[in-house]
Amino acid sequence: MHLELEGKRAIVTGSSTGLGEEIARRLAAEGASVVVHGRDEARAEAVAKTIREAGGHADVTLGDLGTDEGAEAAVAGALAGGPIDILVNNAGVYDMAATWATTSPTAWADIYNTNVISSVRMIQRLVPAMRERGWGRVIQISSVTGRLPQASQPHYAATNAARSNLAASLARDLRETGVTSNAIAAGGILVPSVETSLVALGRQNGWGETWDEIEPNLIRALAPNDAGRIGRPGDYAGLVTYLASPAGSYVNGANLQVDGGWRDA
Known part of the structure; x- marks a missing residue:
């Protein structure tokens, strides 16, 4: 499927490995220029190199999105190559061993900062210019645990509920601007x-x-x-690419559950 992403630039946060890396590769394969983001320069450059070798265009930007200073650095690096049309907020952390008994209030605050506020930092820095140009895409990578929380990882589940919620709120704020905002509630990856x-x-x-x-x-x-089965990175990357494209322009304010049909029991 030709998704008409030529001439668009995308930044995928946390794309030096894992799902973010696959999303960056897929966007580049569809013609977008991608900015690979991470905190480790060697890993980010390695991903960008493979994209270039496959015929795509990729730049690298670095920064810890858990701080205002890190977000500023990441955005400055991304914008050095031109305006950003597509923001994929993928960066996040989890702890499969965390429980109500072992997770301190500080750990709750830390994961909220990483999984939610980091996205807010990027939105506030990149979306105003999309609004001015009349075209843009903002995509949150969330989790089905935001709707179906388990006993474990309660702080992680709560951040995913927030990620999905902020995507819907942003869509309301961006109504009739040509900029869409959606979330993907992923199952296992x-x-x-x-x-x-x-x-x-x-x-x-x-x-x-x-x-x-x-x-x-x-x-x-x-x-x-x-x-x-558990989802593979490609199961999600294809949907991200569709939402990022002109073909996805009528999908807005959605929380798309992609989890193989996860059941409560």
């Missing part, structure tokens, strides 16, 4: 670090020895869904 930890968990619980053996049993036990 199988990146290498997650697979390693889940294989260990599966072996501990007797769900199998290899990932192919463990995955269906893990899904039934922890995150039942109708697809019977």
Whole structure:
């Protein structure tokens, strides 16, 4: 599908690895110039290099979005190559071991700053120019846990409810401007670090020895869904690219649940 992203520039926060990296690659493959963002220069440059080698255009910007100064640095680096038309707020953290008993108020504040306020920092710095130009896309990567919280990671689930909510509020603020705002509520995302930890968990619980053996049993036990598997980065990157394109202009203020049909039980 040709999504007409030539001439558009996109920044994907937290794109030096994992889902963000896949989103950056997909946007570049559809013709967008991408800005790879991270905090580790070598990792960000490595992603940009592979995009260029595949025929795409990629720049790099660095900055810790958990601080105003870091956000300013990241935005300045991104804008050095030209205006930004597409903002994908992907950067975020989680802690699968966190519980109500072990998560302090400070940890709640820290994860809110990283997962929510970092997005606000980028929106406030980049969206006004989109509004002035009459075209733009803002996409939040959220999680299904914002609607279906579990007993574990309560602070993470709360930040995802906030991420989805701010996307809808922003859409109201940007009405009739040509700039859209949406959120993707993701189910599980199988990146290498997650697979390693889940294989260990599966072996501990007797769900199998290899990932192919463990995955269906893990899904039934922890995150039942109708697809019977965990999402891959490509499952989400394709939707992000569609929302970023002119073809997605009528999708606005939406919280799109992409989780294989996750069930409450």
